[in-house]
Amino acid sequence: QVTLKESGPVLVKPTETLTLTCTVSGFSLSNARMGVSWIRQPPGKALEWLAHIFSNDEKSYSTSLKSRLTISKDTSKSQVVLTMTNMDPVDTATYYCARIHGGGTDFDYWGQGTLVTVSS
Amino acid sequence: QSVLTQPPSVSGAPGQRVTISCTGSSSNIGAGYDVHWYQQLPGTAPKLLIYGNSNRPSGVPDRFSGSKSGTSASLAITGLQAEDEADYYCQSYDSSLSGSLVFGGGTKLTVL
Numbered sequence: 001q002v003t004l005k006e007s008g009p010v011l012v013k014p015t016e017t018l019t020l021t022c023t024v025s026g027f028s029l030s031n032a033r034m035g036v037s038w039i040r041q042p043p044g045k046a047l048e049w050l051a052h053i054f055s056n057d058e059k060s061y062s063t064s065l066k067s068r069l070t071i072s073k074d075t076s077k078s079q080v081v082l083t084m085t086n087m088d089p090v091d092t093a094t095y096y097c098a099r100i101h102g103g104g105t106d107f108d109y110w111g112q113g114t115l116v117t118v119s120s
Numbered sequence: 121q122s123v124l125t126q127p128p129s130v131s132g133a134p135g136q137r138v139t140i141s142c143t144g145s146s147s148n149i150g151a152g153y154d155v156h157w158y159q160q161l162p163g164t165a166p167k168l169l170i171y172g173n174s175n176r177p178s179g180v181p182d183r184f185s186g187s188k189s190g191t192s193a194s195l196a197i198t199g200l201q202a203e204d205e206a207d208y209y210c211q212s213y214d215s216s217l218s219g220s221l222v223f224g225g226g227t228k229l230t231v232l
Contacts, residue, residue, distance in 0.1 A: 037221065039223075046122060046209065046223060046224070046225045046226045047158075047166065047209055047211075047223040047226070048223065049211075049220065049221040049222065049223060052221065060220070062220060063220060096165055096166075098166075104154065104171065104172065105153070105154060105156070105211075105212070105213045105221060106154070106156040106168060106171040106172070106211070107156075107158070107166070107168060107211070108168050108171070108177065110165040110166055110167070111165065112165055113165050
């Protein structure tokens with residue numbers, strides 16, 4: 001059974017760095033053609049893709065947020081970590097991690113999401 | 121402003137057929153990249169509804185279908201049911217944005 005679960009702070013202050021962890025089960029992050037993305041959704045707004053990490057450790061980032069994002073993985077812990085620097089209230093959103101597999105570009109499994117509020 | 125354009129809302133009565141469009145450009149849908157569709161029920165995570173333009177994952181009713189032509193794609197829902205009321209998102213890949221995955225702005229489906 002494939003599952004993904006996000007964890008991290010509920011509240012961060014402006015200018016702080018956000019660190020989110022996605023813990024996966026039911027598959028290995030080292031499996032060929034497997035990858036995990038981070039996606040966010042501000043309240044009442046659309047989904048926005050942030051970053052992706054492939055099984056070979058190749059990474060890709062949203063062009064508009066690239067300077068603030070870092071994605072990494074710890075295969076032994078089955079975790080994918082996203083850091084976002086210089087947080088602002090506009091970054092308030094539900095953050096999801098989701099899986100891509102088989103060389104496609106569709107997200108077949110999603111975590112439940114974690115709401116992060118940016119406020120002083 | 122999303123890279124993929126969807127109508128903000130559509131509606132239909134139970135039993136009717138509705139379609140949701142997703143318009144892209146020559147760097148995403150028009151370049152041949154696959155389009156995928158997600159259903160997001162209120163307060164829940166998105167769920168994969170259609171992948172690879174027209175394929176349904178196991179468990180998705182055949183009332184849902186997808187198609188693609190040129191720089192656009194469409195999601196059709198037939199035999200509309202109250203439980204279909206949700207937000208729907210299209211998603212693809214865009215080669216002009218350093219290899220980015222992109223979503224549409226979402227469409228709210230209301231079952232009258």
